[in-house]
Amino acid sequence: MVVSLMERLAIRCYQPRESLHSSEDIAQSGRKRIARMSRRPASDSARAGRGGREPNVRTGRSMVDFRRPVKCDCLAIGLDRSDKAGDTTNAMKILTRYIALELLKWFLLSLTVLTLIILIFFVSREAIRHGLPPAQVVRLVPYFLPIALWIAVPGTLLLAATSVYGRLSGWNEIVAAKAQGISPRKLLEPIWVLAFCLSLVTVYLNDLAVSWGRVGAENLLVRSAEEIAYGMLRTQPTFAMGGLEITVKQVVGRRLLRPHIWVKGKGSGSDVTIVADEVELKTDHERNELILILQNPTFVTELGYGGQFPNERFEYPIPLPDAKLAGDLSPSQLELRVIPAEIVKQKERIERREKEMAAKAACQMLSGDLGALTGNEWEIHARLLRLDRERLCRLRAEPHRRWSAGFSCLCFAWVGAPLAIRLRNRDVLTSFFLCFLPILIVYYPLLVFGVDAAKVGRLPPWSVWLGNVLLIAWGGYLLRKVLRY
Numbered sequence: 001m002v003v004s005l006m007e008r009l010a011i012r013c014y015q016p017r018e019s020l021h022s023s024e025d026i027a028q029s030g031r032k033r034i035a036r037m038s039r040r041p042a043s044d045s046a047r048a049g050r051g052g053r054e055p056n057v058r059t060g061r062s063m064v065d066f067r068r069p070v071k072c073d074c075l076a077i078g079l080d081r082s083d084k085a086g087d088t089t090n091a092m093k094i095l096t097r098y099i100a101l102e103l104l105k106w107f108l109l110s111l112t113v114l115t116l117i118i119l120i121f122f123v124s125r126e127a128i129r130h131g132l133p134p135a136q137v138v139r140l141v142p143y144f145l146p147i148a149l150w151i152a153v154p155g156t157l158l159l160a161a162t163s164v165y166g167r168l169s170g171w172n173e174i175v176a177a178k179a180q181g182i183s184p185r186k187l188l189e190p191i192w193v194l195a196f197c198l199s200l201v202t203v204y205l206n207d208l209a210v211s212w213g214r215v216g217a218e219n220l221l222v223r224s225a226e227e228i229a230y231g232m233l234r235t236q237p238t239f240a241m242g243g244l245e246i247t248v249k250q251v252v253g254r255r256l257l258r259p260h261i262w263v264k265g266k267g268s269g270s271d272v273t274i275v276a277d278e279v280e281l282k283t284d285h286e287r288n289e290l291i292l293i294l295q296n297p298t299f300v301t302e303l304g305y306g307g308q309f310p311n312e313r314f315e316y317p318i319p320l321p322d323a324k325l326a327g328d329l330s331p332s333q334l335e336l337r338v339i340p341a342e343i344v345k346q347k348e349r350i351e352r353r354e355k356e357m358a359a360k361a362a363c364q365m366l367s368g369d370l371g372a373l374t375g376n377e378w379e380i381h382a383r384l385l386r387l388d389r390e391r392l393c394r395l396r397a398e399p400h401r402r403w404s405a406g407f408s409c410l411c412f413a414w415v416g417a418p419l420a421i422r423l424r425n426r427d428v429l430t431s432f433f434l435c436f437l438p439i440l441i442v443y444y445p446l447l448v449f450g451v452d453a454a455k456v457g458r459l460p461p462w463s464v465w466l467g468n469v470l471l472i473a474w475g476g477y478l479l480r481k482v483l484r485y
Helices: 005-014 023-037 042-049 089-130 134-170 173-179 184-223 225-233 336-366 376-406 408-423 428-456 461-484
Strands: 056-058 063-065 238-241 244-247 250-252 255-257 260-263 272-275 278-284 289-295 298-301 306-308 313-319
Touching: 089 134, 089 184, 089 225, 134 173, 134 184, 134 408, 134 428, 173 184, 184 225, 184 376, 184 408, 184 461, 225 238, 225 278, 336 376, 376 408, 376 428, 376 461, 408 428, 408 461, 428 461
Parallel strands: none
Antiparallel strands: 056 063, 238 244, 244 260, 250 255, 255 278, 260 272, 272 298, 278 289, 289 313, 298 306
16 A cells, blocks of 8 residues: 555654554544645545545645655655654754755866866966977966866855755755754755855965966976977967067977077166077076077177177077066965065065155255256156055955955855745756856956955955955845745
């Protein structure tokens, strides 16, 4: 005899298990309980048991036949209450465990796919741009991996939240859980915990990507200048990198025939143009130099001076830019742990420049050199002081930018999960795009506005958090609706 799911649920909710001995008793007791819940007369149930009309219960949208075997994809409506009335601890544990596993499954799957797509895009772009050989392409992967993960984590977490909670709501799991006395807040706790942990991980990935990933990739490309130059010159006549530009007529093995080389001068030095019969490239990794081995070279400087070395092989070393010093790095390339020290140094630099300008202005005024006070020299000093102050503003805004970008994971989950519950759409992509579109329209423009304004000092550094604050307020409103209705 087939006993339906709702019959078993009705019996276990209102009658001790010890009093039920046979499937006939279970079925009969369940039908009586359903009849009372649906406010139908007892005579109808008796007639149904004697072969009359099947007992049906209206559940809002359709008539449900409870004598027909039920195949249910839902979880909460099939949970048994504990023997002790009102105890929902076991049900909450099962639900939260199920939701956590579903979130991890969707998150890891989507993270793997999206990370691979982003990684392939970045590595392929650099390989095509610089003509890298396969060995150098493989060496680039570790440097771009933190960048790809940092970009992928917030979006994939939102996809996991909307897919899991959208399906739960579409299957009426949330309604069934509330009917058992389980608050939707308990069902949302797994995504909140996961989002908070991933926010901290994303902050670390952001810091690692900009301070190690980008700089490491640039240094790898510079140190591979020899392979990159030969690879590009075999497909095109010109190669340029930093302060070096080489144009050749033909490439034969490792010999570059009839080269025309331009080298940028160091500091205030003049540029140098080199013409030779042929040239070979060689990298000295110990000295971090690219050596040009020239045959019959002729050197001409920008000022017209030069020299010729006929029938000789001449080695001309060109220093390669190494890992940049902290003081020369952009604030967006600094590690979070060194930014406070850089802020102190930048303040001292600004104070020192202001004192020098004040002392120089006082000397010119005391000496009566009023014409010098309106000269071009003061425009240069004012521009340098303005650049120093802008760098200080960028240093102050950078930690806020990284922390706010990292905690976008928590904000996305805070909005995405209750919004998916409200939409009640079981389709994964539909739920995701309905949640992501408002975030794309509102959050990212506010983030860009706050970062740009904080970098130039128009707004305080904490204005970077404007987008996060708006998402928190929106998510709180949606959560209130979910808890009340």
